[in-house]
Amino acid sequence: MSDITHLQYPIGKASIPTEISEEKLQEWITTLELLPVRLSTLVSDMSDEQLDTPYRDGGWTVRQLVHHISDSHHHSYIRFKWALTEDNPLIKPYLEKEWAELDDAKYAPIEWSLKHIEVVHFKLVRLLKGMTNAQFERTFRHPEGKSTISLRQNVGQYAWHSNHHYAHIENLVKRENAGS
Incomplete structure (x- = not known):
């Protein structure tokens, strides 16, 4: 893997199987449940200068990453x-790169998005833990990949x-600490 690819995809590109075990599903739900605390702990002591540092050349800043995760x-x-309330709905994508360039993503305090992530993940995990196997098989259509x-x-x-995105920030912190 080239250096730029490793910086862009530090844990590799997403590869989601079509057959997913109950154990894997529960592992993923736990990841979602733990993200708010993990992320908050990782960024809570960062200065504005660190928050405004891109995780790689040409990449988003830590601040933009936190706001992007929230969005x-x-x-x-x-x-x-x-998908739980409609039959295979066509979802609306959004222009994430353009959203990351908006004022709130570039300059707003990260605490806003950290709190939002905490609340959204609380609600999401509560929803997921109450779902049946049949509900997990419900689908939506994504227009970009027509999938x-x-x-x-x-x-x-x-x-x-x-x-x-956690790895983007964590790797930046490790690189900065190695250079100190």
Whole structure:
């Protein structure tokens, strides 16, 4: 793996299987449950200068990453609700790169998004823990890849997404500490 690829995908690209065991599903739910505390602990002592440092050349800053996680996981929660209440709904994607360039993502205090992540994950995990196997097999359609995604797969996607962006920040912290 090249250095740039490793910086972009520190845990590798998402690879969500179509057959997902109950054990794997529970592991992913635990990842989602633990993210708010893990992320908050990782970034809570960062200065504004550190928060405004890109995790790689040409990448988002830590601040933008935190706000992006909040935005993205909010969307995910809504997608779960749509798929649970509608028959294979077509979801609306959003332009995440453009959202990351908006004022709130570039300059707002991360505490806003950390609190939002805490609340959204609390609600999401509560929802997931109450779902039946049949509910996990419900689907939504994503227009960008013209793909149909089961809610079981979506849990895996967002567990990966949690670890993916956590690793971006964690690796930056490790590189900064190694250079000190």
